[in-house]
Amino acid sequence: MDSIADMGGMQGFGPVPAPEADEPPFAETWEGRAFALTVLTMGRISGQNLDAFRHALGRLHPLDYLSDGYYGRWLNAAELMLTDSRILAPGAVDARVRRNRGEDVTEPPLPEPRRPDYAPTAAGSLREVDDPPRFAAGDTVRTRDLHPTGPTKLPLYLRRRTGTVAALRPAHVLPDTHAVFEGENAQHVYTVSFRSRDLWGPEAEDFTLHAELFESYLEPDS
Structure with missing residues (x-):
């Protein structure tokens, strides 16, 4: 949301x-x-x-x-x-x-209490993912245009933007589903680099912004 x-x-x-x-x-x-x-x-x-x-x-x-x-x-x-x-x-x-x-x-x-029927599969938020990562360092990616009714950790200012994968991070529980108790759905996480002027226009201060993004937020840039 x-x-x-x-x-x-x-x-x-x-x-x-x-x-x-x-x-x-x-x-x-x-x-x-x-x-x-x-x-x-x-x-x-x-x-x-x-x-x-x-x-x-x-x-x-x-x-x-x-x-x-x-x-x-x-x-x-x-x-x-x-x-x-x-x-x-x-x-x-x-x-x-x-x-x-x-x-x-x-x-x-x-009212009658209704605690979530939930127990984590492991301590903390880091998890192992069997599938290989879809992207590698140096790949050009584009963020998806997400507007879900539930939570998402993809910021508004990063949607529909093109960046470069800088690093692969440990897989992590997906907050979008974990927050509403619809499963941990662990995914690969990437550090993605964006140019500030690609985000906020040519008048913005010139710098590189790094964001940690889940794999389902990204698609290959075509």
């Missing part, structure tokens, strides 16, 4: 701020709690995985995604994963907040 989380290469968001000297891991105490709650929610409570978490971020309302900040998005995604697994009822968090403010609100009843 094309979501607000796919912001790479977009204009109008201003310069990227420089990192702070001696920047702490968390700017505020609540951010550390949000990090811990989300990590706990992702696995032990909801039964989701890292790719499902990223998919949850992509499904947030654009206004919430932009206005709630980095760890605000994490909390919203954690709530969405808990709702997906029916650990929380839709609207339960808002109802609890309103009750804590003194409003006479009835919290929605808890």
